[in-house]
Amino acid sequence: MFVIPYCAMGSLKTRVKAGYSRAWVVRRYSKIGLWPSEQRVCDAFWPSAKKILDIGCGAGRTTIPLAREGHTVTGSDISLPMVRQARSLNRFDPVEATWSVSDATDLPFASSVFDGALFSYNGIELVPGLEGKTRVLQEVWRVLRPGGHLIFTTHALEAFNRFASFRLRQLIRFGYARIFGRPIEEMEVGEVVYDPEQNLEVYYMQIVSPRTYRRLLRKLGFELDYYNSRQRIDADRNPTWFVDFDPDFKFYVARKVGSGEGDGRNE
Ligand SMILES: C[S@@+](CC[C@H](N)C(=O)[O-])C[C@H]1O[C@@H](n2cnc3c(N)ncnc32)[C@H](O)[C@@H]1O
Numbered sequence: 313m314f315v316i317p318y319c320a321m322g323s324l325k326t327r328v329k330a331g332y333s334r335a336w337v338v339r340r341y342s343k344i345g346l347w348p349s350e351q352r353v354c355d356a357f358w359p360s361a362k363k364i365l366d367i368g369c370g371a372g373r374t375t376i377p378l379a380r381e382g383h384t385v386t387g388s389d390i391s392l393p394m395v396r397q398a399r400s401l402n403r404f405d406p407v408e409a410t411w412s413v414s415d416a417t418d419l420p421f422a423s424s425v426f427d428g429a430l431f432s433y434n435g436i437e438l439v440p441g442l443e444g445k446t447r448v449l450q451e452v453w454r455v456l457r458p459g460g461h462l463i464f465t466t467h468a469l470e471a472f473n474r475f476a477s478f479r480l481r482q483l484i485r486f487g488y489a490r491i492f493g494r495p496i497e498e499m500e501v502g503e504v505v506y507d508p509e510q511n512l513e514v515y516y517m518q519i520v521s522p523r524t525y526r527r528l529l530r531k532l533g534f535e536l537d538y539y540n541s542r543q544r545i546d547a548d549r550n551p552t553w554f555v556d557f558d559p560d561f562k563f564y565v566a567r568k569v570g571s572g573e574g575d576g577r578n579e
Contacts, residue, residue, distance in 0.1 A: 324440040331515040349545040362427035368435030372398030379407040417447040431464040473559030534566035
């Protein structure tokens with residue numbers, strides 16, 4: 313398997329792609345099955361067979377079960393080794409699915425062709441910068457039919473969980489570097505660029521607030537139909553729409569509003 317050495321990687325996106333092309337990371341994602349919370353949310357918003365784009369599908373964890381349920385699913389991922397692994401797992405679980413190696417910021421699909429899109433397991437946080445995330449949401453808006461739903465998850469920024477002190481330290485480091493002109497790779501609040509020496513799964517991530525996602529979604533022509541934490545969905549509890557300290561992952565379900573014309577920008 314060809315993996316780009318970290319020192320030869322240019323952009324953050326290239327690093328993300330290289331990180332998710334390493335054999336042990338691909339193996340780690342080679343488990344098939346929706347989380348119970350994903351199952352509930354997908355059943356609620358896609359109760360009948362739909363045409364679904366599974367973005368950042370990895371090794372097909374969510375693509376294959378959705379196809380098994382009768383949806384017409386395309387799994388797409390920026391990492392070729394991930395898609396190869398998905399294809400090979402699909403051979404052992406022969407449901408019909410289509411696979412594509414593609415970047416979520418530049419989707420190779422026609423406009424208004426999917427009824428739904430999924431970007432699971434906090435994949436959107438791996439797309440560098442708010443500009444990258446905006447581009448993903450514009451692309452999803454473009455390929456969705458009017459009324460189609462995007463389901464995605466993120467980490468919990470405002471939560472008091474085991475990562476809270478880490479996030480605070482990152483924020484202080486970021487502020488200090490900005491004020492005193494010290495060089496750091498992070499360009500925006502919430503970004504973390506990990507040291508490759510640690511050989512962690514993640515090379516880059518950006519956690520932003522629910523407020524930011526809500527604002528972005530509204531600006532780009534989506535209506536946020538549902539927001540809740542994985543923990544509360546599993547416990548069959550209602551969403552909290554205020555500042556949310558639940559430590560678990562957040563689910564967003566955003567509906568494309570508008571005619572399907574244009575480029576996903578309301579302004
Ligand atoms: C945390 S993994 C989750 C994989 C899969 N959704 C799952 O739940 O098992 C995130 C995936 O997003 C993919 N990814 C990251 N940036 C991407 C981009 N710009 N376009 C498409 N896929 C991307 C990675 O290659 C990786 O497979």
